[in-house]
Amino acid sequence: MPSPSQVLELEKFLPYRLSILAQLVSESLHDLYAGPFDLAVTEWRVIAALGRFAPLTASEVGQRIVMDKVAVSRAVAGLLKRGLVERAADRADRRRALLRLSPRGRSVHARIVPLALQYEARLYAALNAEERRQFDALSDRLFIHAQSLRRSG
């Protein structure tokens, strides 16, 4: 007879459920800032990283927001062209360029952050305080564990 373990119920399968939840949340959030500010998801993430940690080099941005350097480069190019980010060559190491938000970039950042936090709060409203704490702790442990699984093959 077939072992029960050989049946994959997609709707209960953890990788699948994580994927559709993250996609739904990401799209909902994008709806909030795409209209008013016309930012791609990658551009918004770069702005969020620089708004919190500037100045950063492009690779440091990539480490913060888990984006590869090509994606960062392209997002930064778009933001530079629109005057939301400023770039200054590092005089000590001229391969590097330090990035920070321009005044307009800071303004955009300051207007998106409350929208983003408000959305997060509305999402978290599905859970009470104790459940939020649990969910955060459990998802963090899953993330750490998934990273170590990946590294070990």
Place this chain on the structure above:
Amino acid sequence: MPSPSQVLELEKFLPYRLSILAQLVSESLHDLYAGPFDLAVTEWRVIAALGRFAPLTASEVGQRIVMDKVAVSRAVAGLLKRGLVERAADRADRRRALLRLSPRGRSVHARIVPLALQYEARLYAALNAEERRQFDALSDRLFIHAQSLRRSG
């Protein structure tokens, strides 16, 4: 003074954390079946849906796995070309086509499912039984709630 609520700490921001967790898990899983079977994520999902619920029409597949009809159409085209899926016109409504796995498709499905379940088990090993139950319940509630937020704007 600036309100604390105006600071967005990306590394604690729920949409961001869900996104990188889902991405990491999805890529890790893809590593398992991409090498041996050369399937795209969308193709694997179609196979999983048909392996569990066949026969389905293309739109039913899309509903099951939350993929738009263009993506389903393309994945099915690739799977038909490679002989992993069979298509039969619905005689009662000739717009519709019923899809099911071919013998080769069933074989691929039967070989991937244990890999996928094994990966899920290794991921879940980060949590004990009670914690898994909690995480599943909480993430389900977040998903349901995110859906209703999206619908209500």
Place this chain on the structure above:
DNA sequence: GCACAATAGTTACATCTGAAACCAATCTGG
């Protein structure tokens, strides 16, 4: 001090994706 490896970042190419237009078949109202 110089060839060679390593690092920061960009460009090029091929693939993937999504929105909208499109085709074919079926349903609906008069």
Place this chain on the structure above:
DNA sequence: CCAGATTGGTTTCAGATGTAACTATTGTGC
């Protein structure tokens, strides 16, 4: 019936993405 709306599905075109090649600069071993 039969014109127009609806539905199932594919194609098209434009934008996004990933891999690999590339440029420029800095670090390293001899």
